[in-house]
Amino acid sequence: MVAVIDYDAGNIRSVEKAVAALGRQAVITRKPEEILSAEHVILPGVGAFGDAMEKLHKYDLVEVIREAVDEKKPFLGICLGLQLLFESSEESEGVKGLGLLPGKIVRIPEGSDLKIPHIGWNSLSYPNTGRLFQGIPEQSYVYFVHSYYLQAENEEIVKAATDYGVSIHASVEKDNLFACQFHPEKSSETGLRILKNFLEISGK
Numbered sequence: 001m002v003a004v005i006d007y008d009a010g011n012i013r014s015v016e017k018a019v020a021a022l023g024r025q026a027v028i029t030r031k032p033e034e035i036l037s038a039e040h041v042i043l044p045g046v047g048a049f050g051d052a053m054e055k056l057h058k059y060d061l062v063e064v065i066r067e068a069v070d071e072k073k074p075f076l077g078i079c080l081g082l083q084l085l086f087e088s089s090e091e092s093e094g095v096k097g098l099g100l101l102p103g104k105i106v107r108i109p110e111g112s113d114l115k116i117p118h119i120g121w122n123s124l125s126y127p128n129t130g131r132l133f134q135g136i137p138e139q140s141y142v143y144f145v146h147s148y149y150l151q152a153e154n155e156e157i158v159k160a161a162t163d164y165g166v167s168i169h170a171s172v173e174k175d176n177l178f179a180c181q182f183h184p185e186k187s188s189e190t191g192l193r194i195l196k197n198f199l200e201i202s203g204k
Contacts, residue, residue, distance in 0.1 A: 002026045002199065003038035005065070007055040009045035009080060011183070018185035022196050032064045040199055041068050044185075045080035046145065049105065050092030052080055062098065069100055072176045074201045079146060082172070082179035091148050101174060102153035108146075111165040117147040122162040122170075122182075130159025130173045132180070132197050142170075142180075142187040142194075150181060176203060 002019050004012055006028045019026035019042075026042075027034055035041055043065065045052060056062050069075050077085045086097050089105035097105075108116050123139040144162070150169040152158050160171035160180075171180045178198060184191035 001038050002040045002042060003035045004028045005035065005041065005043045005061060006030045007052065007059055007061055009047050009052055011046045011079070012044050015042055015044045015078065015185045018192060018195055022192065022199060024199055030059045030061060035064050035068055036071070038073065039203065041073050041075045042078065043076070043081035043084065044078040047080055048091060049080070049083055049089040049097070050095045052084055053095050053097065056084070065098060069177055071203070073203045074176050074198060075178065076198050077179035078185070079181060079183055082150060082181050083148065085177065085179055086150065089148060100177060101157065101172065104151055105148045106151055107148050109165060114165045117145060118164050119145050122164060124160045124162055124170060126159060127161055128156060128159050130171060131201060132171060132173065132178055132194050133160060134197050136190060136193055140190045142182040142184065142190055144182045146181060
């Protein structure tokens, strides 16, 4: 079973449908027992960093997430879910993220020919080998929707990057913890392959 964490963020149903399309049962839940009994856990989301952290605290999900990660369950953050795994975001000054990985979330700089939010398809490069991208060639396209992006403190955890005026850390991996700034559930066959790769990773 795959637990999709429900904290009133957007875009949760499309993740559930993508998991189902791969033949796996997904449960949208905020129940600790369901999250901790799942084989894989996904933290999706579209929205604001500060509001999201407030909801995670409101629903007592912060410690459950930490426990799931500590238990070495394969854990995937998507879009806002990636950002929440880090320490802070310029979007919500003074709000602490989950701090599971070192790094910060910063606003995409204004550019003369670049629209913010960044919405659309961009190609990926692989600065380091990552398990999510097995069988997926470099320069494959995935779908982004975001105004803020990750600057990871440890660049060795960055497994995919893209360029949008700046170099964006598009996916990270450390041990059982994975995250994508883009939306694999909206990235056609490439995205489904990324999700399939994640669901084939076994925890300890």
